[in-house]
Amino acid sequence: MHLLLFEWNALMQRDLEDVLHSLHITFYRFSYQFSNIHEDDFFCSRFENHLKTHNYDAVISFNFFPLTAAVCHKYDIKYISWCYDSPVRVLPYDTFRFSTNYIFMFDKKEADSYRSLGFDNVFHMPLAVNVSRMKKLKDTLTSARPVCDLSFIGNFHNSNFLEFIAPLPAYYRGYLNSLTKAQQNLWTYYLPDDFFHPAFMDTLNSYYKQYLNDPSYFVGKEDFSFLFGKYMTETERISYLSILSKFYKMNLYSNSCPGQLTNINHMGTAAYYTEMSRIFACSKINFNLSFYCIRTGISLRILDILAAGGFLLTNYQEELSGYFDLEQDLALYADIEDAVEKTAFFLKHDDLRKQIALSGQRRAWEHFSYETQLEKIFTTAGLLI
Numbered sequence: 377m378h379l380l381l382f383e384w385n386a387l388m389q390r391d392l393e394d395v396l397h398s399l400h401i402t403f404y405r406f407s408y409q410f411s412n413i414h415e416d417d418f419f420c421s422r423f424e425n426h427l428k429t430h431n432y433d434a435v436i437s438f439n440f441f442p443l444t445a446a447v448c449h450k451y452d453i454k455y456i457s458w459c460y461d462s463p464v465r466v467l468p469y470d471t472f473r474f475s476t477n478y479i480f481m482f483d484k485k486e487a488d489s490y491r492s493l494g495f496d497n498v499f500h501m502p503l504a505v506n507v508s509r510m511k512k513l514k515d516t517l518t519s520a521r522p523v524c525d526l527s528f529i530g531n532f533h534n535s536n537f538l539e540f541i542a543p544l545p546a547y548y549r550g551y552l553n554s555l556t557k558a559q560q561n562l563w564t565y566y567l568p569d570d571f572f573h574p575a576f577m578d579t580l581n582s583y584y585k586q587y588l589n590d591p592s593y594f595v596g597k598e599d600f601s602f603l604f605g606k607y608m609t610e611t612e613r614i615s616y617l618s619i620l621s622k623f624y625k626m627n628l629y630s631n632s633c634p635g636q637l638t639n640i641n642h643m644g645t646a647a648y649y650t651e652m653s654r655i656f657a658c659s660k661i662n663f664n665l666s667f668y669c670i671r672t673g674i675s676l677r678i679l680d681i682l683a684a685g686g687f688l689l690t691n692y693q694e695e696l697s698g699y700f701d702l703e704q705d706l707a708l709y710a711d712i713e714d715a716v717e718k719t720a721f722f723l724k725h726d727d728l729r730k731q732i733a734l735s736g737q738r739r740a741w742e743h744f745s746y747e748t749q750l751e752k753i754f755t756t757a758g759l760l761i
Contacts, residue, residue: 377759379403380430382437382444384410387648387676388460389438391506395746398508404430413466414442423447433759440464440479442471449474456757460503462486462670465602472498478757483673484695499756502695503676504749505683507741513653514685525723527659528617529629529646530677533667537607543587544580552604559608559668561711563692566671568601605669613665619712620663624719629655656686660729661719664690674699682706682740687733689718699743705736 379396381403383389396403406426410416424447435448440457448455455477462483466472472479472495480501481487490498541552559567577597585593614634620626621640629652633642646652656662662681672694681688688706690696702708707722709715722729754760 377401377433377754378431380426380432380435381405382435382441383407384437384439384441386438386460388504390649391504391509391746392438394506394509395750399747399750404432410441410443416443419443420447424450427451427453434757440466440472440477442466445471445474445477449476452476454478454757454759456480456753458501458503458753460676462667462673463598463602465598469495478753480753480756481673482675483671485671486673501749501753502674502699502744503679504746505679505740505744507683507745507747510653510683510685510737510741513657517654517657517685522660523655523658524627524641524660525624526620526626526661526663526719527629527655528613528626528663529652529655530613530664531630532610532613532632532634533606534632535603535606535610537603540603544583548580548583556604556608556611559604560612561691563666564694566601566605566668568597568604569671572597572601572604602669605667608668609665612668616663616665616712616715620715620719623716624723626663627655627659653680653684656681656684659686661689661722662686663715663719664688666691666693679740679744682733682736683744685733685737687722687729688736689715689722700736700739705732705739707732 379401381393383405384407393403393405406423408419410419420443423444427447432453434454434456435444436456436458437444439459439461445455453476457477458480460482462481463486464481472490475497477497479498481490481498482501482503484500487498487500541549555567555571574597577595577600580600581594584595585591614636617626617628617640618636621637625641627641627643628637629643629646631645633640646655664677664681666675670693674693674695678688678690678693682705689709690706692708696702696706700706707718709718
């Protein structure tokens with residue numbers, strides 16, 4: 377098999393390349409950074425010229441790129457896109473329908489929603505971990521000491537949702553604010569899916585058109601729902617971390633530190649390949665609060681924590697129960713009070729915490745290796761390793 381890897385600085389790129397090397401699959405790396413994913417004549421010309429002069433069994437990328445799909449379709453080359461963002465925010469969907477596409481999404485509910493619309497080339501595929509890299513890490517940690525009681529690696533999204541809804545009448549602002557309160561700690565049902573229905577969005581757009589004096593203005597349900605999810609994630613992460621850091625020694629690895637987090641140790645960002653896995657492995661407890669727009673899927677952060685041998689304290693995600701024992705492999709919290717109590721309990725029970733972390737690591741290695749996931753992806757795309 378001969379692949380073209382379309383690279384755009386994705387976190388998982390190096391792990392994918394390492395595993396392809398170990399599987400003796402040849403590939404060529406084609407790197408590009410789009411200024412506009414829907415319109416870029418220079419890219420199309422350069423990419424077409426490359427495909428004209430080389431033979432590949434398929435092109436593969438992390439996340440879906442419309443122009444890449446269009447050029448692959450033009451030259452009848454299979455395009456495999458493995459999406460680690462959710463939701464997949466590519467509008468319009470015209471390029472989704474190309475017969476040469478094989479689109480894999482880690483969130484099953486999102487994948488199912490596309491398939492219900494007739495996109496038979498969209499498939500569910502959880503993300504992956506580089507087991508070989510994690511085994512090497514484990515061999516270096518025999519004498520490592522814990523870095524902190526509790527850690528969180530992630531960003532805060534800096535949502536402008538409140539500013540965006542400010543021009544709306546008080547009734548609609550109140551309605552939307554009530555939805556944010558109802559969404560708190562609700563991990564199994566994303567309210568915008570049903571509450572941001574077409575009639576509601578038409579009403580909001582009528583106010584925005586009047587406010588902006590622009591009859592062509594339009595905000596779609598997908599974008600408005602995404603703004604809502606960013607706001608929920610930002611406010612909930614700040615709230616949880618603020619309370620947890622009052623009780624426990626807590627490190628934050630992030631590109632920013634909100635002013636409300638006065639008790640937390642802001643450590644700056646953590647490099648994905650050289651620092652992050654070691655932090656996961658050496659933190660007594662790794663806290664996770666998933667991005668609210670993820671409906672059912674298991675985020676890359678969850679898999680990275682477990683695969684590194686870190687103890688995971690997380691909110692519930694539906695797909696976790698399909699792969700993990702929710703008492704033996706990780707710990708779940710229902711709300712902030714529960715998170716505080718679970719943290720206290722597991723900090724007092726070192727042996728149990730380590731046992732659970734080891735069990736979670738074994739399960740992550742068993743179900744989410746690149747080798748396992750790539751075999752499924754290539755089989756679905758009609759390719760043989």
